[in-house]
């Protein structure tokens with residue numbers, strides 16, 4: 001055999017040497033507040049399962065019932081084989097939940113971005129994009145072939161400067177994450193919406209980490225700021241707080257109609273499966289019935305953050321239940337995470353290039369799935385390891 005794939009082996013060896021090779025844990029249990037890894041039960045602070053819906057009994061039951069009625073697979077893309085009433089119902093209910101004119105679902109949040117951005121702008125157009133936007137936004141921007149102008153993170157003055165400085169354009173689009181997942185900070189969407197209005201630019205927000213978390217009962221960032229009708233496109237995910245898998249775009253009817261005609265992952269990739277759609281529909285039911293899970297998520301997040309600060313940890317600038325525990329250098333963060341694992345707590349170390357050099361951290365994902373005892377146990381483990389490693 002020739003050596004035509006040798007370069008990949010070299011690249012992988014390089015990653016391993018630099019400590020950047022992803023080692024993925026195998027979970028032998030449902031994704032929940034606790035998970036089983038290598039035969040041990042650990043407290044889980046890694047998942048985006050904010051509301052504990054990933055293993056909720058009502059979602060399990062709704063899924064089984066739907067499979068008996070509709071089977072499993074969607075058969076083909078929706079424009080060719082037709083669309084199931086289940087998906088239409090999910091979209092109708094999501095639009096109602098989010099108080100938007102309309103909603104369309106995709107296979108994931110990632111594909112929702114790949115569908116939406118190239119459907120709205122193309123060659124000769126300009127996108128103003130927060131410098132810390134998610135990889136799926138960056139890829140959607142590249143696919144669109146529009147010019148991308150990055151503005152400083154959450155900096156509305158810089159956004160304005162960049163808009164003023166960009167005089168050649170066809171159509172224009174502003175895109176920001178709603179919640180930035182590595183720091184837990186929230187985009188100043190009210191101020192960005194003012195700028196979008198002033199310059200008459202289409203505004204899109206990707207609310208993946210705000211969906212089911214921010215706003216009244218988890219209705220998202222638009223609800224959080226009371227911006228109903230002022231944000232043209234809201235991208236979201238059903239894979240995080242909703243506990244399942246899928247993406248959504250809600251907003252103006254005309255944009256949703258356009259995505260059914262021109263969103264490439266809608267036209268060329270099959271729909272969410274029946275179990276996905278049925279489980280998401282049950283998530284919407286649960287969220288519409290009560291704010292209990294969202295309230296518990298915030299109570300857990302706030303308690304964890306406050307007690308970590310009392311212990312002397314630096315928890316950065318979070319405004320959400322995401323709590324970054326700032327440690328500095330990547331080897332320390334990795335060691336901290338390994339020690340926590342031994343102490344029964346699964347919490348991920350995050351380093352360069354996901355966050356800047358020297359800003360390595362443990363990212364703690366709080367969840368309504370955690371009990372008061374769980375939090376107590378996690379805080380004890382953080383205190384022990386923090387003292388042992390000289391962090392506090």
Ligand SMILES: *Cc1c(COP(=O)(O)O)cnc(C)c1O
Nearest residue numbers: 108109110134136206208237239
């Ligand atoms: C997680 C995430 C996505 C991707 O969502 P999936 O449904 O997992 O594909 C997209 N955008 C942002 C901002 C995210 O955090």
